[in-house]
Amino acid sequence: QSVLTQPPSVSAAPGQKVTISCSGSSSNIGNTYVSWYQQLPGTAPKLLIYDNDERPSGIPDRFSGSKSGTSATLGITGLQTGDEADYYCGTWDPSLSAVVFGGGTRLTVL
C-alpha cells in the first residue's frame, strides 16, 4: 500500500488529453513539493515535473503539473503513442522522514 494514491491505469486516444491524479495527505503533499516521473517500458524512470509544476529542460510543454491541497495532477496533452508508459508521483514525507512514491499509473494510448 503506497503512501500516495494513483489510479492503476488511464487511457485515451492519440491527440487527446489525459490527467493522472496523485492523492496524499497534509503530512506529505499538503506541505511539500511533488515530482512526477515517466518510465517507458524497460527503461529507468525520467524526471518529468518537479516542484509541483516545473519542467526540466527538454521536457515538452505537453506535460504539466499542478497541486491543490493534498493532491497533485499530471496533465498530458496531444497524446502520442510514445507516451505509453508508467507514471509515478513522489514527494518527501516529513512525518516518515522518507521519500514516498505513488503506486504508479499505466497510460495506454488507444
Added chain:
Amino acid sequence: QVQLQESGPGLVKPSETLSLTCAVSGYSISSGYYWGWIRQPPGKGLEWIGSIYHSGSNYYSPSLKSRVTISVDTSKNQFSLKLNSVTAADTAMYYCARCFGGGGPRWYFDLWGRGTLVTVSS
C-alpha cells in the same frame, strides 16, 4: 553530460549482503546534491532506499534502515549501497540517482542510472 552507472553482483544468496556501487561521471559528487538509491521489484512500483550527501549526511527509508548502509567515496566519485540479510523480497531492479533535496520540502531525482537487476536466490 552527467551519467550514473550501477555495478555489482546480479545474484545474491539469501541472508547474505547485497553490495552495489554507482559511478558518477561528468559531475563531481563533492560539488553538491544528495545521491540516492531506489529499487523496483519486478512488475511493481518504485521504493526509495536512501540518500547521502558528500559530507556523509544521510537519510534512510524507515522500513529498510536497520539493514541499509549508504556510503560515498569522493576520491572515486562514486557512492555505494549495502543491504544485509537479504531475502527473496529484496529481488529488484536497483537504480542510483542524483537527488535534489535533503530532508526539506523539495526533493526530486533529476538523473537516474540505467539500473541493475539483483536476484536473491540460493
